[in-house]
Amino acid sequence: MFYVSVFFQYMAQYMKTKWQYRADLLIEWLSDFMAQAVNLVFLLVVFGHTTLLHGWSRDEMLFIYGFFLVPYAVFGAFFNLWDFNERYIVQGEMDRVLTRPVHSLFQIILERMELESLLGAVPGLIIMLYAGSRLSLSFHWYDVFVFILLVIGGALIYAGIFISLATISFFADARTSIMPMMYNISSYGRYPVDIYHRVIRYILTWVLPFAFVGVYPASYFLHKQEWYGYAFLTPVVGMLFFIIAVMLWSAGVRRYRGTGS
Amino acid sequence: MGKYVEMIRIRFLMMLAYRTNYYTGILIYAINISAYYFLWSAIYGGKSSMQGMSLGQMTTYVAISWLARAFYFNNLDREIAMEIRDGKIATELIRPYSYLGMKAVQGVGEGLFRLFFLSLPGLLVVSLFLPLEFPEHAKTWLSFGLSLLFSFIIFSELNLLAGVVTFFTFRNEGLLRAKRFIIDLFSGLILPLSFYPDWAQQLMAYMPFQAISYIPSMIITESFQGAAVRDGLLLQAAWCVLLWFPIVLLWRVAKKRLVVQGG
Numbered sequence: 001m002f003y004v005s006v007f008f009q010y011m012a013q014y015m016k017t018k019w020q021y022r023a024d025l026l027i028e029w030l031s032d033f034m035a036q037a038v039n040l041v042f043l044l045v046v047f048g049h050t051t052l053l054h055g056w057s058r059d060e061m062l063f064i065y066g067f068f069l070v071p072y073a074v075f076g077a078f079f080n081l082w083d084f085n086e087r088y089i090v091q092g093e094m095d096r097v098l099t100r101p102v103h104s105l106f107q108i109i110l111e112r113m114e115l116e117s118l119l120g121a122v123p124g125l126i127i128m129l130y131a132g133s134r135l136s137l138s139f140h141w142y143d144v145f146v147f148i149l150l151v152i153g154g155a156l157i158y159a160g161i162f163i164s165l166a167t168i169s170f171f172a173d174a175r176t177s178i179m180p181m182m183y184n185i186s187s188y189g190r191y192p193v194d195i196y197h198r199v200i201r202y203i204l205t206w207v208l209p210f211a212f213v214g215v216y217p218a219s220y221f222l223h224k225q226e227w228y229g230y231a232f233l234t235p236v237v238g239m240l241f242f243i244i245a246v247m248l249w250s251a252g253v254r255r256y257r258g259t260g261s
Numbered sequence: 262m263g264k265y266v267e268m269i270r271i272r273f274l275m276m277l278a279y280r281t282n283y284y285t286g287i288l289i290y291a292i293n294i295s296a297y298y299f300l301w302s303a304i305y306g307g308k309s310s311m312q313g314m315s316l317g318q319m320t321t322y323v324a325i326s327w328l329a330r331a332f333y334f335n336n337l338d339r340e341i342a343m344e345i346r347d348g349k350i351a352t353e354l355i356r357p358y359s360y361l362g363m364k365a366v367q368g369v370g371e372g373l374f375r376l377f378f379l380s381l382p383g384l385l386v387v388s389l390f391l392p393l394e395f396p397e398h399a400k401t402w403l404s405f406g407l408s409l410l411f412s413f414i415i416f417s418e419l420n421l422l423a424g425v426v427t428f429f430t431f432r433n434e435g436l437l438r439a440k441r442f443i444i445d446l447f448s449g450l451i452l453p454l455s456f457y458p459d460w461a462q463q464l465m466a467y468m469p470f471q472a473i474s475y476i477p478s479m480i481i482t483e484s485f486q487g488a489a490v491r492d493g494l495l496l497q498a499a500w501c502v503l504l505w506f507p508i509v510l511l512w513r514v515a516k517k518r519l520v521v522q523g524g
Contacts, residue, residue, distance in 0.1 A: 027435030034442045041446060045456050046304055049311055054303040178282065181289040188296040195303035200296055 006102055010110040018116065025116060032120050039065060039187065040127070054195045060222055061191075063131035067218040068190045069124025071154030076117035078109055079159040082179060085169040094256065105163070105249050128221075137221060150217035150231070153238035157212050158186070160241030163249055170252030182208075190214035205230070212237050264358060265366045272370025276378075283378060290327065290383030297323045298391050312455045317394040318482045319453075324384060324393055326450050326478045331380035333413040333473065335368035338437050341424025350519070361421055361512060368417050396483050404490050408477040411497035415472050418504040419444070425508060428515035449475025453484075469500040 018025055043065060047058040088094040088108065097104050097111075165179055189210025193201045204211040212234045219227035277283075298320050305316045314322065341364065344350045353360050387393070396402065423440055427433055445451060447470035454462055454475050465471055476493040479485040485493055 024435060027433075027439070031435045031439040031442065034439050038442050038446050038451070042451050045452055045458075048458065049456060050304055050306060050308075052306065054306070172279075178285050178289070181286065181293075184293055185289060185296075188300075191300055192303075196296065196299045200292065200299065203292065 003102070003106065006106075007110065010113070011115075014113065014115065028116060029119060032117065033123060036069060036120065036123055039190075054192055056192045057135075059131040059134045062127055063135065063137075063222060064192075064214050064218040065190055066124045066127030066129075066131060067221070068154075068214040069127070070121045071151045071158065071213050073118050073120035073124065074151060074155040075158035075162075076120060077115050078113050078155075079162055080112040080114050080117075081108070081162050081166040084108070084166040089169045098253070098256075104253055105246065132221070135222070137223070139221070143221070146220065150220070150234050153235035154213035154217060156238030156242040157209055157234075160238070160243075160245040161186075161208060161210075163242075163245035167245070167248045167252040170256050186210045186213070209237050209241065265362065268363060268366045269370040269373070272367045273374050276371060276374040286375075286379040287383045287386065290331075290380055291386045293327060294320075294324045294383070294387045295391060312453065314453065314455075314482070314484055315394075317392050318484060320391060321393045321395065322453060322478045322482050322484075324387060324391075325481045326474050328376070328380040328384055329409055329412060329474060329477050330450060331375040332372045332409060333416040334375075335371050335417060335420060337364050337368050337417060337420040338423040338427075338440070340364065340367075341421070342427040342433065342437065345427050354516070354519075361425075361508070364421065364424075365417050368420075369413070372413060394482070396481065401480065401483060404494065405477055405481045408480050408494055408497060411494070411501055412473050412477055414501045415469055415497065415504060416444070418501070418508060419469070422504065422508050422511070425511045425515055428511075428519065444470055444473060447471065448473040449478065453479070469504060472497040472500045 040062075043058070043061055046053075047061070051057070053061060088097065094104075097107050100107060161182065162179065165182060168178070185208060187210075188196075188200070189204050189212070192215050193204055193211045196204070201211075212230070216227055216230040217234045220231035301319050301323065302316060305311060305319070309315065311319070341350075344353060350360075384393075419440070423433075423437055426436070430436070447465050447468055449471055450473075454465055454471055457465070472493075476485075476497055480490055480493060
């Protein structure tokens with residue numbers, strides 16, 4: 001209960017600060033849409049030159065991309081750990097966090113949340129609706145719940161990986177440029193993994209399971225039965241990676257000594 | 262001059278200090294390029310050539326584009342924006358060097374490090390198992406080297422320009438992010454510009470972005486021949502000169518109306 005009330009108090013403060021910089025907020029939205037457009041343009045241009053990608057059509061690829069945007073938006077809103085090392089370790093903010101009676105990770109998540117990122121899900125839903133109607137996909141009443149479950153699973157996978165990356169800061173006093181590179185890798189989970197060599201497919205499934213944020217769960221809605229097993233594993237893999245990340249985080253916090261700044 | 266060279270050295274050593282970054286960097290570069298290779302193989306789907314480029318040329322194009330990006334990419338815009346916001350800019354400005362010059366030099370140090378210690382080893386690893394096609398003529402390599410240098414200058418100039426704009430806007434995180442995506446898209450990093458529809462190609466011809474990635478990658482894959490190489494290099498040189506003017510102009514105005522927001 002305590003955590004719920006802390007959550008809403010942070011949220012109220014958040015709304016106030018955001019409202020102060022309205023122009024900046026608008027530009028942030030625009031740049032978010034632009035980031036999504038980069039990948040969309042890639043798909044559209046490529047499919048201007050070919051009709052099938054290893055048996056997958058343009059609309060199926062669009063649908064996968066649209067789906068991916070939804071868990072990604074949820075992740076972006078709540079797990080903004082991009083500059084964790086700079087802000088919390090180098091500048092010593094972590095010391096402040098640790099003196100408070102709320103779990104350190106929960107606190108940082110609240111401090112750094114960017115609720116406006118949730119809007120990134122809107123283009124995703126639009127792309128899915130567009131591609132879905134062109135593919136004339138049929139849905140069951142319970143698909144809404146499956147969708148929510150898969151989205152949460154996907155968001156947890158992203159969260160797990162990026163929390164784990166953030167914990168590196170506790171162990172090595174390194175400025176880490178791994179995170180931006182990881183963003184590049186994450187995009188390969190959106191393409192049908194059967195096009196890759198099995199080593200890469202294995203990495204994208206079990207080591208850095210980004211395929212569970214794109215092609216696997218989307219296959220369920222595309223009625224690709226051969227991928228159903230993987231699709232339903234999404235929430236499991238999500239929980240697993242998230243739990244591992246929280247455990248790593250706790251181990252890191254125990255080792256943390258502060259920088260003295 | 263000596264202090265600038267020293268700064269390159271220090272930046273280089275700073276990057277070298279973080280070993281974990283270094284090893285993971287090579288690995289991630291290798292994964293990146295191989296994933297692109299399979300993606301493009303699927304896109305080619307057995308076709309021998311698309312838009313005049315073979316699959317081998319395309320793979321090389323992608324590998325070299327990311328290699329080049331490691332060299333020209335830097336966060337000078339963000340660093341300048343941060344120093345303005347924190348008020349550090351005030352102490353920077355009284356130091357006995359040109360602020361923008363020092364920033365550019367730091368970019369060189371970072372770029373050299375990433376080129377020689379991250380992407381070149383990464384490229385070597387990848388070339389063991391992917392069919393990359395490298396040119397045999399020394400002339401191509403020379404043109405490519407020159408072209409890469411121009412890429413660095415143009416990219417850094419755009420970053421300095423965006424950084425200096427912070428003097429007037431104070432907060433421009435969104436703008437800086439938008440700039441990055443525009444460069445990814447229009448520079449030919451993710452797709453050779455010849456794949457875009459004609460109207461888009463015509464539009465992009467008037468922008469400086471293709472000079473960043475498309476031209477050096479087309480040179481090294483020998484998709485540009487003879488006159489096309491010369492024209493590409495001339496275009497890059499022209500942008501280097503052209504972008505210099507707005508920076509100098511804005512910098513003069515900015516220094517006069519500098520507001521230090523504490524710090």
